[in-house]
């Protein structure tokens with residue numbers, strides 16, 4: 001009896017390991033999950049509630065979530081500006097417990113493919129070396145630096161990729 005129970009838990013463990021991550025559109029129903037993800041990922045840079053509601057509801061915004069085991073484990077939003085010829089990756093974050101598993105890269109690529117513009121741009125804190133490495137690996141190059149862009153005075157690196 002005991003070993004049958006153990007077998008069941010082992011099977012469950014194996015199943016959870018192989019539950020695939022999927023990337024699907026996010027909606028306003030994801031507001032609470034996104035709020036939590038933002039707080040955990042950005043701390044002082046976390047968007048206020050209004051901005052989160054806007055990103056989940058404004059027309060034309062590309063908003064995608066990574067889902068694993070029925071939970072949002074990552075989010076990306078893109079803002080296409082067809083008249084400028086580029087779109088902005090407005091935010092990207094992965095749940096700290098799910099990082100370094102390729103989810104950030106997959107979200108970025110999925111968002112780029114839905115922007116419908118020739119180039120993609122983004123801003124990143126100069127000190128955010130992990131994110132900068134992700135962007136450089138994905139083909140972004142540095143095109144500008146915006147001085148004191150962030151609330152604490154840190155500069156932003158502006159990066160661009162030909163899509």
Ligand SMILES: CC(C)(COP(=O)(O)OP(=O)(O)OC[C@H]1O[C@@H](n2cnc3c(N)ncnc32)[C@H](O)[C@@H]1OP(=O)(O)O)[C@@H](O)C(=O)NCCC(=O)NCCS
Nearest residue numbers: 041092093094099100101102103104105124130131133134
């Ligand atoms: C940046 C972020 C989205 C990356 O998500 P992720 O799912 O961990 O990224 P991936 O697993 O797809 O990483 C792809 C590659 O990017 C690079 N990378 C990602 N995070 C890194 C880190 N912390 N340090 C160094 N390199 C890193 C690596 O080269 C990695 O490939 P590898 O794991 O094979 O070495 C995630 O760390 C995060 O949410 N950070 C907090 C929010 C944030 O800073 N967002 C960006 C704002 S501009």
